[in-house]
Amino acid sequence: DSGVTQTPKHLITATGQRVTLRCSPRSGDLSVYWYQQSLDQGLQFLIQYYNGEERAKGNILERFSAQQFPDLHSELNLSSLELGDSALYFCASSLAPASGIYNEQFFGPGTRLTVL
Amino acid sequence: EDKVVQSPLSLVVHEGDTVTLNCSYEVTNFRSLLWYKQEKKAPTFLFMLTSSGIEKKSGRLSSILDKKELFSILNITATQTGDSAVYLCAGGSGNTGKLIFGQGTTLQVKP
Numbered sequence: 001d002s003g004v005t006q007t008p009k010h011l012i013t014a015t016g017q018r019v020t021l022r023c024s025p026r027s028g029d030l031s032v033y034w035y036q037q038s039l040d041q042g043l044q045f046l047i048q049y050y051n052g053e054e055r056a057k058g059n060i061l062e063r064f065s066a067q068q069f070p071d072l073h074s075e076l077n078l079s080s081l082e083l084g085d086s087a088l089y090f091c092a093s094s095l096a097p098a099s100g101i102y103n104e105q106f107f108g109p110g111t112r113l114t115v116l
Numbered sequence: 117e118d119k120v121v122q123s124p125l126s127l128v129v130h131e132g133d134t135v136t137l138n139c140s141y142e143v144t145n146f147r148s149l150l151w152y153k154q155e156k157k158a159p160t161f162l163f164m165l166t167s168s169g170i171e172k173k174s175g176r177l178s179s180i181l182d183k184k185e186l187f188s189i190l191n192i193t194a195t196q197t198g199d200s201a202v203y204l205c206a207g208g209s210g211n212t213g214k215l216i217f218g219q220g221t222t223l224q225v226k227p
Contacts, residue, residue: 002158002160002161031213035217042217043204043217044217045215048214056210056213090158103164104150104161104164105150105161105213107158107161109158110157110158
């Protein structure tokens with residue numbers, strides 16, 4: 001158990017809908033990363049938050065957005081869902097101090113999203 | 117564009133064999149190289165290699181980083197069936213720590 005929690009574990013929804021995935025980082029970790037894992041694309045970095053602020057963006061669609069709250073949990077919002085959005089969504093956390101020396105990332109169990 | 121390439125993509129060995137997994141990287145503002153093991157669930161952290169730690173060892177697993185040639189290898193000695201998994205290599209970029217993952221190597225260890 002990495003100490004990173006994600007809910008829900010599974011999500012089945014229809015095209016055009018909107019869903020919210022939730023992540024709680026390990027105790028003491030300030031940085032949260034979101035990744036998407038699909039069969040054809042592998043693990044792809046989406047977005048990073050550090051202590052409430054967006055820090056880096058990857059290949060995240062405009063239909064997707066995220067935020068990190070004062071208690072450091074994070075939510076990933078996916079809207080206007082398409083069949084191709086079906087994937088495993090992982091959250092990871094690290095200590096990531098502001099000095100720029102970052103630590104290893106620990107992954108949560110993931111949310112499996114199925115869009116029908 | 118940042119890129120991490122792993123080889124081979126899949127590997128089948130028998131218990132007791134030694135395996136070497138390869139990872140080459142081209143990552144902007146490279147900071148570190150990480151190895152993860154994924155067994156149908158979340159990736160679990162194995163090693164992180166940086167310029168201050170280019171060789172790591174834990175039990176039967178070891179890894180080295182060659183920053184000049186831009187590659188890393190993961191060695192597993194005396195393999196066991198429990199080592200069967202997908203092994204992911206990732207390059208860490210810049211001050212943000214975002215990871216660029218390779219496609220993974222699927223290792224199957226037969227009894």
